[in-house]
Amino acid sequence: MCPLGYNGYEPKIMKLKNVFLTLFSLLILSTLGYAQDNTVRGFVFDQETKEPIAYAKVILKSKSETPTTQGANSDLDGFFSLAQLDKGFYYISVRASGYLEIKDSILLDKEKSIQNLRFDLKKPEDVKEIEGVEISASDKSKTTEVEISMVKLDQKGLERLPSFGAENDIVSAISVTPGVVTTGDQGGQIYVRGGTPIQNKILLDGMTIYNPFHSIGFFSVFETELVKSADVYTGGFDAQYGGRISSVMDITYRDGKSSKLGGKFSISPFMAKAVMEGPLTRSKDSNSNAGSTFIFSAKKSLLDYSSRSAYPYVNNGSGLPFDFTDLYGKVTFKGDMGSKVSFFGFNNNDRVNYANVADLNWTSSGGGLNFLLIPGSSPIYIKGHLNASGYNIFFQENDSLAPRESSINGFDLGFDFTYFLKNQSEINYGINLGSFNTDFVTYNSTTLTKIQSKENNTEFAGYFNYRLITGRWVIQPGIRLQYYASLSELMPEPRIAAKFNATEDLRFKVSGGRYTQNFTSAASDRDIVNLFYGFLSAPTSIPSTFTYPNGKVVDVDNGLQVAWHAIGGFEYDFTKNLSLNVEGYYKYFPRLSNINNNKLYDDISAFYYIADESKKDFLIESGFAYGVDVLLKYTKDRLFLWGVYSYGKTRRWDGFEYYTPLFDRRHNINLVGTYAFGEKKNIELSVRWNLGTGLPFTPTVGNYQGETFSEGVTTDYTTSNVSEPSLLLGTLNSARLPTYHRFDITLKQNYELKNKNKVEIIVGVTNVYNRENIFYVNRLTNEKIYQLPILPSVGVNYKF
Incomplete structure (x- = not known):
């Protein structure tokens, strides 16, 4: 037998530690060596x-023969950097979607220097000029970044999608992302390309959010x-x-407005x-931009008060x-040249009674807190969080x-460094x-014995990361x-990723890694309905x-989960x-x-x-997932169209046989x-239709009168009379629920x-044609609980 983990191989661990320290020593030395150009x-x-x-697009052109x-493109903080420039005279232009272009010049008269600039762009009156800039910036990003298996969204993009209950939420955007499967309107969890919810990393300004979705699947904790x-x-x-071994959702909040007091109220x-x-x-x-700002948000569900009268036909x-x-809530302190530090806090709670x-x-x-630091004498761009x-x-x-x-408590400290190289190449390291500590309590469904796990982990x-742009290639090891x-x-x-710009319109891309x-889920992937979303550290009772x-038989030292990804595709x-x-x-x-x-x-x-x-x-399992995702997107002026088709297959091996997990949706x-509509584009109509083929479940093939042996070995099974029948189940997840589909429509007037x-x-209107999608079936009574029915809603918001 061969080992599945590294435990017991101390020389190997020490060797890897030495490699780790050597790597970061070289990074520091290389950074010092790079800081020799303008x-x-x-x-x-x-x-x-x-x-x-x-x-924003910043272009620097030298004045020479x-x-x-x-x-370079500015990032979310408006920052840009053009590195490794020679001495000389340069023309500089700055343009962005929705703003007039700025043109200026700059003289670099030293062998090495750092020039800090600031540009304040003014909004134009000519809409045609705006559209031209937007297309140019978008095209440039496609050729300089790999952008594989990635969807970028902003507030405007989120508001394009149909809203649930007259409220926009990031859930509506994530649920239409290629490769994402939702199990319905209730439960509030997503599965990404064969991964489970516990294998998705959700970040808000660098902080891990352990449960980002509310039990009603329409709303998240994000504003x-x-x-x-x-x-x-x-x-x-x-x-x-x-x-995490499946997916990442990295969400960034903006700072409060620095110009004037503002806000929004909605109901x-x-x-x-x-x-x-x-x-x-x-x-x-x-x-100057120096100063401090605040931002605060609060939202409260009203369904406890409104749903009985607004939706009397439900439940x-x-x-x-x-x-x-x-x-x-967040408070941000800003320096004049972009450095800043923010302090924030949050509280979320959720309650449901099915x-x-x-x-x-x-x-x-x-x-x-998180911070952004731009050292005046160093070309490094530094971000951090605690x-x-x-x-x-x-x-x-x-x-x-x-x-x-289940409970989890912990802290996280991180530093990220970026060094910009020539032609938008860059080095990132951190x-x-x-x-964190976890505490989990459950009971075995067969013996009703208590299972408790308390762990402390560091x-x-x-x-x-190194992103190299050379010729038609973008390579990122x-x-x-x-x-x-x-x-x-x-x-x-x-990790490795690469893109080849075959033509101006056709690009091929690949990525992969370990x-x-x-973390391990405190719920079984075999459960018919997963409502409990708890956390465990890698189990040792395996x-x-x-x-x-x-x-092949292998030794198992721990319950760490491991995955390999291989992805390839093209853009046209x-x-x-x-x-x-x-x-x-x-x-x-x-290893799962x-x-x-x-x-x-016991x-x-x-x-x-x-x-x-x-x-x-706990058990150790293995598995695989494969599929194809297709995204067709059209955006022009008043019209936005988004079409996604996903084919996927997921299988798990438990050491004895293969089985299909409950989230295996073949077509989505x-x-x-x-x-x-309108001259001012102040009327907006949004529609969304989702179809997903049936999810797997374990069928009931019969009933029998079971025996609990309540009196132990002396129980007389010929006279005992168990009050409820026992179920005889078929092969695990061998049947499929009916196809899920739903149509939503939203109309907005500004x-x-x-x-x-x-x-x-x-x-x-959610679920316009009132499709009865199955949520839960009681096997003994055959009582059916459906996903949410047709739900019309009206909302109003006031923004100032």
Whole structure:
């Protein structure tokens, strides 16, 4: 037998540690060596609001007999950098979507220097000029970044999609992302290209959000009004991200407005919410961005109060059983040249009572700081974060004797460094330190014995990315070293991505890598309905060996989960407005951990002769997922169209046989359309249709009168009379539920008042043709609980 982990191989661990330290020593030395050329860098701001402008295009052209040109795009903070420039005279131009172009010049008269610039762009009156700039910036990004298995969203993009309950939410955008499967309107979890919810990493300004979705699947804990960007990676993500093996959703909130006090209030049958923001202090210099700002948001579900009267036909008049509250606040201190530090905090809670099924509630809270530092004498761009958070969940099934509980608490500290090279090439590297503790309590479904796991864990990681742009190629190798201190495991995670710009309109791209994670779900992937979303660290109560499908037997040291990704595809622009993206993927999971629902014996010495699979709390599994995702997108002026088709197949191996997990959806289609009417484009119609083929379930093949042997070995089975029949189940997940499909429509009307404040009225209908999609079936009574029925709603919001 061969080992599945590294435990017991101390020389190998020490060798990897030495490699880790050597790597980062070389990074520091290389950075010092690079700082020998001229660098032109700075920020781009809105002249009126003083807010940073993302994706502005900065072009530098030398004045010489053989002129050279360099370009860069500003990031979400408005920052740009042009590095390794020779001495000489340069023309510089800055342009962005929705702003007039700025042209200037600059003289670099030293062998090495750092020139810090600031540009304040003014909005133009000519709309045609705006559209030309937008297309140019978009085209440039496609050729300089790999952007594989990635969807970029901003607040405007989120508001294009149909809203649920007259409220926009990031859930609607994530659910139409290629490769994403949702199991329905209730439960609030997503599955990405064969991965489970616990394998998705959700970040908000660098902080891990343990449960981002409310039990009603329409709403998340995030406030759309605050979202600056939302990047969704469905696989093949670079070495900056670690700790998860399936996907990453990196969400960034904007800072409060520095120009004036503002806000937004909205109300609908589903919720009420408020956003307030504005300056706390300002610089006396009107051209300076120095000062401090605040932003605060709160939203509260109203379904407990409104659903019985607004939707009397739901749940036999008892209404919708969902209740949630979300609070968030941030204060930001800014320097004149873009450096800043932010302090933030949040609190989220969720409660739901599914009639005759289960009661569930969870809370999440935390806070921290993040900063952006632009050293005046160094070409390095530095970001960092320090945060702490906690999450607790309680779950009680109505037919269960005892509840399930789970909690996780911890902190995270990280630093990210960027060094800009010539022609938009760049080096990224960073370090991360995290510590957390988990506490999990459940009961075995067969023996009703208590299972409890308390763990303390520390993780340390370092990563290195290098993006090289040369000719038609964009090549991005990377490496992440993830050290799990509690397990004495140092896991190397190589990553690679590349793009080839075959023509101006056709681009090929590939990516791949190794990924590991310490977290394990506190729910079984075999459960019919997954409502309980708890956390565990890598379990140790696992079988000592694992048998792969080919018969190979390996030793198992721990329950760390491991995956390999391989992705390839192409992009093609039919026109400036119409594009096609096709990607094929294969994910191999050599090691997964899952709760052992088949445990029959306690893991004690008296049962030494019993196989581990019948007495350990957790099982080791392997598996694979493969598929194809197709995205067709059209954007022009008033019209936005988005069409997604996904084909996927996922299989798990438990050491004895293959089985299909509950989220294996073979075909998934999402069609989205938005059109703006009126001279001022102040009326907007949005529609969305989703179709997903049936999810797997285990069929009931018969009933029999079971025997509980309530009197032990003396029980007389000929006279005992069990009150409820027992079920005889068929092959695990061998049947399929009916096809899921739903059509949603939203109509928005905007009014601008004399004081330039705005009122928006939203009318929406979810599940327009009232499709009865199955959510849960009671096997004994055959009682069916459906997903949400037709839900019309009207909402209004006031923005100032």
